[in-house]
Each structure stands twice: as structure tokens, then as C-alpha cells.
Amino acid sequence: MEKEIVAIVGSGLVGKSWAMLFASGGHEVRLFDSIPEVLAGTPKFIHDKLHALEAKGQLKAHKLNATEQCKLITAATSLADAVNGATYIQECTPENFEWKVKIFESIDKALNEVGNTRAYIGSSTSTIMPSKFIANYGIKDRMLIAHPINPPYFVKLVELVPSEWTKPDVTTHVRALLTSLGMKPIVMNKELPGFALNRVQYAILNETWRLVTDGILSVEDADIVMKEGLAPRYVFLGPLETAHLNADGFKDYCKRYGQVINDVSQDMGGIPLMTEDSCQEIDRQLQDMVPNDKLPERRNWRDENLAELATFKEKLGL
Ligand SMILES: NC(=O)c1ccc[n+]([C@@H]2O[C@H](COP(=O)([O-])OP(=O)(O)OC[C@H]3O[C@@H](n4cnc5c(N)ncnc54)[C@H](O)[C@@H]3O)[C@@H](O)[C@H]2O)c1
Known part of the structure; x- marks a missing residue:
């Protein structure tokens, strides 16, 4: 698997865990959060967590140690900074329909601003079906739901839910990326409330x-x-x-x-x-x-x- 540049949008519970997971595969990770204090505290939180896991023999990946994995994770100064050059974006903002609509508007805008036309985008949403919130964006054919189970670092299932607009190669690529990290993604052939x-x-x-x-x-x-x-x-x-x-x-x-x-x-x-x-x-x-x-x-x-x-x-x- 080629190394990706992954932008994590929202550095809460799930965003941090995704960041650790992508770094375990040697991918560069850029974290962004709208609350500066949350973002500022995230690298230290992840540093302590990865070193504690290493001490207990629970660190994922055998090729990179905790220090090497930490070096792959940085905090971005803005959303545009996070998505500039990103090949994959994992959205991890709060589970609120209006917020999700707004954040996808901002991601769409930021990608246009930096001229990024290739990044694929996964949303961590637990409940919102993709067709409900991405119909109006240019990114709709590059986007799907990638719903993890908390904490994704330790629970392997990810539910991939493409919308009617998602190009098939997006689903194939995201599935392969997650599988290469030891995850067990499943693909829903049709979106349903509650996913699977x-x-x-x-x-x-x-x-x-x-x-x-x-x-x-x-x-x-x-x-x-x-x-x-x-x-x-x-x-x-x-x-x-x-x-x-x-x-x-x-x-x-x-x-x-x-x-x-x-x-x-x-x-x-x-x-x-x-x-x-x-x-x-x-x-x-x-x-x-x-x-x-x-x-x-x-x-x-x-x-x-x-x-x-x-x-x-x-x-x-x-
Ligand atoms: N917690 C779980 O058990 C769980 C499991 C699976 C999926 N999810 C899904 O993952 C997503 C995130 O959940 P969570 O538990 O990590 O939430 P959380 O509240 O812990 O974290 C959300 C983060 O997003 C940040 N944020 C808010 N608006 C933002 C914006 N516009 N731009 C950037 N950052 C912004 C917040 O500051 C916060 O740090 C939700 O969609 C949730 O449904 C959660």
C-alpha cells in the first residue's frame, strides 16, 4: 500500500484513535480541530497513549516504534492546511446533522481552495446516511461513510457505506487502505438507517x-x-x-x-x-x-x- 497523507478533521475521542491507527501503518497524519486547546493537547495525549501501549506490548505495527509513529502525527494550523495534499480525509466531528452539513461544506471549500481534487473522504458518522448530507457538494463522488466502532484502534470493524454518487474505486481503495491497517471493513450495498x-x-x-x-x-x-x-x-x-x-x-x-x-x-x-x-x-x-x-x-x-x-x-x- 502506498503511503497516504491522512487528514483527521475533529480530534476528539474517535479522531485521536483513528490518528493512532493510520500512523501505525506508517501514514502521515495531520490533525485538525476547531477548538485550539483540544488540538494543542492532542499530540501529547497521543504520545503518552502510544508509549503506554508500547510498554504493555499492545502497540499496533511491528515496523515502527511509538516514537516513530508519534513523529508521523502533526497538528495542522487550519482545515486548509490539513487537507492540502491529503490523499484521505477522515471526518470525526460531533454527531449533529446541521454540524455535519456545515463541516462538509467547509471541507469541500478547503479542498477547492488548495486545489486538492484527489482526496477521498470518509465520515465517521454513526447514524447519518450519506445521501442525506452530501448531495450538494462537488466531493460527493469521492465520499463515503467509514463508521468505526469505538475505539477503532482496538475494534476492527468499519462499516463502509457508499452513497449512490460514490465512485466504486473510492470504496475499493478505502477498503484496501483499512484492510492494510489490520481492520475488517464491510461494505453495505445499500444505505440503511443504523447501517449494519x-x-x-x-x-x-x-x-x-x-x-x-x-x-x-x-x-x-x-x-x-x-x-x-x-x-x-x-x-x-x-x-x-x-x-x-x-x-x-x-x-x-x-x-x-x-x-x-x-x-x-x-x-x-x-x-x-x-x-x-x-x-x-x-x-x-x-x-x-x-x-x-x-x-x-x-x-x-x-x-x-x-x-x-x-x-x-x-x-x-x-
Ligand atoms: N464515540 C463513539 O463511541 C463513536 C463511535 C463510532 C463513531 N463515532 C462518530 O465519530 C464522530 C466523532 O465522535 P467523537 O465521539 O469523537 O466526538 P467528540 O465530541 O469526542 O469529538 C469531536 C471533535 O470535533 C471537534 N469539532 C467540532 N466542530 C468541528 C469543526 N467544524 N472542525 C473541526 N473540528 C470540529 C470538537 O472540538 C471535538 O474535539 C461522530 O460522528 C460520532 O457519531 C463515535
Whole structure:
């Protein structure tokens, strides 16, 4: 893969993680943020983070050490400065429709200003479909959604969602770039609300919600269903291959279990409403497990575990 010049627009949680990921592949990274103090603090944050990962043996890339990777990441003085000569732009600004429209206007303008007609552009948006906000820009045929899962440094899935205007070679190139960094991009052939991950996640959340609010399971037990039942296999197998292995192939699985799956699914009924009452009850039980004032500590615990898991999967070649 040729070395890219990557501009990261928005140096928040996700922008920083993307920056570290691109640097791990030896790409030059230029960070930009509209808040000068955020931008000023970012290189030191990334420096400390990469060195801490190196000390724990969790640094991505075997060719470059943390110091070499840090040298590849610089802060740009303006959006135009960031995108000047960039071959790829990853937009990471807040999830707000009006802001996204404005920032894409600014990126379009900045690219015109510096005469950059080749950069491809990926948006990190978690919820906004590409056709909703890029129809009016010259960059629409070079742009797609590249939705990461937080933190992209440790979670490999990226959902690529091209719009009807995205040129096919843009999707092919971005997919290859991300794959070269060890990521696992998937391409959606049609844009859908929630993309793929959240559609699956919401199906799980809906049924878990129903089991708890109908008084069938406690919150603690409902979470055990996932973490001690489904998740151990799902760490390395998808639901379809899981089914394939649970019988003599997928056709046999459908023959054996198709009807019962259909019957149980019919029994589930409609989408449960997340009303204030049911929300309060679930929150009450969750506060016993993890009170709000312990959330930062628990998030660090989660991120540590994700890092360990990523390292373990790497070792197993998964
Ligand atoms: N946090 C997550 O779990 C997660 C996961 C996947 C995708 N995303 C998506 O990534 C995007 C960024 O999310 P985040 O959590 O990093 O947000 P964040 O609030 O941590 O960071 C956003 C950054 O953008 C900067 N910004 C705002 N306006 C700007 C502008 N006009 N130009 C340049 N910088 C600007 C802000 O100062 C801030 O530093 C969102 O679209 C979000 O949906 C987030």
C-alpha cells in the first residue's frame, strides 16, 4: 500500500484513535480541530497513549516504534492546511446533522481552495446516511461513510457505506487502505438507517429489554445471557457460521431448527417501547451493578479488556 497523507478533521475521542491507527501503518497524519486547546493537547495525549501501549506490548505495527509513529502525527494550523495534499480525509466531528452539513461544506471549500481534487473522504458518522448530507457538494463522488466502532484502534470493524454518487474505486481503495491497517471493513450495498452493526445491536437490545421489563430476567441475568452464552462464540464466529457448525451444515440447521426459530420469533411480538417507567427500573438495577460515579473506572476496565482481547486474537491469528 502506498503511503497516504491522512487528514483527521475533529480530534476528539474517535479522531485521536483513528490518528493512532493510520500512523501505525506508517501514514502521515495531520490533525485538525476547531477548538485550539483540544488540538494543542492532542499530540501529547497521543504520545503518552502510544508509549503506554508500547510498554504493555499492545502497540499496533511491528515496523515502527511509538516514537516513530508519534513523529508521523502533526497538528495542522487550519482545515486548509490539513487537507492540502491529503490523499484521505477522515471526518470525526460531533454527531449533529446541521454540524455535519456545515463541516462538509467547509471541507469541500478547503479542498477547492488548495486545489486538492484527489482526496477521498470518509465520515465517521454513526447514524447519518450519506445521501442525506452530501448531495450538494462537488466531493460527493469521492465520499463515503467509514463508521468505526469505538475505539477503532482496538475494534476492527468499519462499516463502509457508499452513497449512490460514490465512485466504486473510492470504496475499493478505502477498503484496501483499512484492510492494510489490520481492520475488517464491510461494505453495505445499500444505505440503511443504523447501517449494519446498530441494526443487529438494536435487535439484541430490544429482546433483552423485553425479557427484563416483562419480569422474566433480572438485568444481571439478561447480561449473563450475552456475556456467558452468546459472546464466547461470537468473539470468533458470526451467527451464520455458528448455525452452520451447530448442525450438519446450514441447510441441515434450517431443516432442524427453522420452524422453531420462526415460532419463537413470532412469539416475540412488536418492538418494545423504551418508556420512562421501564427505563427507570433497568437503571435502578444497573446502578446496583455499576453506580454512575463508577462509570469512568468501568470504562477504563472495558478498554483495558478490549486491548487485551485484541492482542489475544492477534496472537491466535483471528
Ligand atoms: N464515540 C463513539 O463511541 C463513536 C463511535 C463510532 C463513531 N463515532 C462518530 O465519530 C464522530 C466523532 O465522535 P467523537 O465521539 O469523537 O466526538 P467528540 O465530541 O469526542 O469529538 C469531536 C471533535 O470535533 C471537534 N469539532 C467540532 N466542530 C468541528 C469543526 N467544524 N472542525 C473541526 N473540528 C470540529 C470538537 O472540538 C471535538 O474535539 C461522530 O460522528 C460520532 O457519531 C463515535
